[in-house]
Amino acid sequence: MTEDFLSDLAGLRFSKGHGTGNDFVLVADPAGVHEITPEATALLCDRHLGIGADGLIRAVRSQELPEGRHLLLTHPEAEWFMDYRNADGSVSEMCGNGVRVFVAFLLRERLASLEEGQALTIGTRAGVKVVVRTGNGYAVDMGPWEFIFPEHAAAKGTDSLVEAGGLEVARPALSVSMGNPHTVVALAHDAELAGTDLHHAPAVDPAPAHGTNVEFVVPAEPLVQDGTGNISMRVHERGVGETQSCGTGACAAAVAIRYWAGEGAPDSWSVHVPGGTVGVRFFPGVDGREHVELSGPARIVADGVLA
Structure with missing residues (x-):
């Protein structure tokens, strides 16, 4: 039965990549001709029966998807x-x-070019993201953040x-929403962080409408060093489980x-996750709202062909 889920994808090339241990299967489908079903995705991401990953990323031209065509109306680039x-x-x-x-994969596949200091605009279901x-x-303008329940946050x-x-x-x-939902819990010390069991999804009450990623965070002591805030984090990702890193979660x-x-809290932060460290920076966006920039490494570690 499991082979049936992948039969239509036989011969499709893939790559495996990660950003601070958050790992992905990546496939190039410029014309949008491959239907990758939820069952096929789950099998490919299975760490015992498939390739193994926290998620699957398909590179498709924006014009081939309704969401992408909508973005092209205002962001033709x-x-x-x-x-x-x-x-x-x-x-x-x-x-x-x-x-x-994803951008590292586009460069590897020669689907895009990007020199140091240059920017590339990428379409996502959370709007366009500009990657430098x-x-x-790479550093990514993640766009503005907002509270999911602002009235409670303020009160x-x-x-x-x-x-x-x-x-x-x-x-x-x-x-906090970063285009996707997050719920952040502060813990007192590293031992408490290490002892939190993330094999099962934490219970959140009330939960955002479409579920949430949950971050457990320990502030460093002192919190600010050389003008940069430092925190350590573990995360349970919605639909995945615990991951080695979560970029939007680090921002949240x-x-x-x-x-x-x-x-007086700083605008620059180092977020330490099991898979490494990412940088987070707050800055005023051209839209008049406060934006968040996420920076960190990205690596493509393997290539293959689906059997």
Whole structure:
């Protein structure tokens, strides 16, 4: 039965890549001729029966998808669309680590060119993302952030309670949208972070309408060093489970800790995840809203052909 899910994809080339341990299967489908079903995605991402990954990314020209054609009306330079699926086959709006790996894949496949300091506009289900090539990876304008439950955030500083294995009582949390939903929990120390069981999805009450990714975060002591905030994070991703890193989650975690830290909190942050470290920077966007930039490495580690 499992072979049936992949029979239509036989002979399709793929690559495997990661950004700070957040790993992806990537396929090039410029004309949008391959239908990759949720079942096929789940099988390809299975770490025992497939290639193994946190998600699957299809590179397709924006003009081949309804979402992409909509973006081209205002951003004609967004030639490529990042069609991203979680490991369970569900569609996701955006992935911060994934978009860096996606650009590395486009360059590897010679579907795009990008010199250091140059920018490439990518279409996603969370809008366009502008990716700049840096000396040691890529920096992405992730767009503006916003609270999912702004009235609760303003009144109490938190908006929900989160239960997870290893935590004796439910913890207050703050829900942040980075184009996809996140719920951030602050913990007291590294031992508490290490002892949190993320084999099962944490329970969030109330939860955002379409589910949420949950970040557990420990602020460094001192929080700010040389003008940069430092936090450590683990994450349970919606539709995936615990991952080594989550780019949008790192941004959401920095948003929440910065908000809780109050006036004088820095605009630059280092977020330490099991797979490495990513940078987060807050800056004023041309739309008048505060934007978040995510920076970090991206690597393509293998190529193959689906049997």
